[in-house]
Amino acid sequence: MRLAIFDLDNTLLNGDSDHAWGEFLCDQGLVDRQVYREANDRFLEHYQQGTLDIEEFLGFALHPLTRFSQDTLKTLHQRFMQECIEPMMLPAAQALLEQHRQAGDYLLIITATNAFITAPIAERLGVDAILATDPEMSEGEYTGKVAGTPCFREGKVIRLNSWLAESGHSLTGSYFYSDSYNDLPLLEVVDNPVAVNPDAKLLSTAEARNWPVLDLRS
Structure with a gap:
C-alpha cells in the first residue's frame, strides 16, 4: 500500500495548532x-526562521x-478543537486526503507538534495513523518531558x-x-x-528541483 x-x-x-x-x-x-504569549510568538518566529531549539x-x-488532570485536559482540548481547530480546516486539504484515500493509499500525518494536541486532529481528519512528538507520561500524568525522539527535522526521518x-x-x-523548509530532510527521502x-525557502527549493507546488488555501 x-x-x-x-x-x-x-x-x-x-x-499552526501548536x-x-x-x-x-x-x-x-x-x-x-x-509572558506566555511573548514566548509562544518568539518560538514560532524561530521555527519560521529555521532556528528553533x-x-x-x-x-x-x-x-x-x-x-x-487528564479529565481537565480532555475538556480543554474539546473546546480548543471547536474554537480554534475547526476554523483552520481546509476543504481543499480534506479533498486531497480523500483523493489519496480513494486511491487506496495509507494516510499518515507526521508532525513536530506534540501528540496531545494533534492526535484528536488526526482523528478528525480521518487519517490512518499519526507520528508526532510524544509527551512523556508517568502514572497516567504528563511529566513535561519528551518520550523518545522529537518529530522534528531529521527526527521526522528517524x-x-x-x-x-x-x-x-x-x-x-x-x-x-509540507509547507516548511524544516521538513527538507523528509521531503528528500x-x-x-x-x-x-x-x-x-521551501518554495525556492521546490522550484529549483521541479517539485510540485500546491495551494490548498484558495
Missing part, C-alpha cells in the same frame, strides 16, 4: 498571558500539560524509519506534503515530495 504522508500545521491546517494551543491557554487565563521549545510547550520497520510499509511510490503553500 502506497504511503501518502502529510505535515499538519500550515499544510492540512490553515494555521501556536494556537498556546494562544488558547492565554485566552482561557490558564497561563500568564503576557526544539528541546527548549518542548520544555516550554509541554510544561502546561503537567498542571492539569521516527518514520522506525515506524516503517515496525509496520512493514515502505517508501516506494510515497508522497510527502520520499519518491514524490510536494510543497504546499510553502515558505520562501
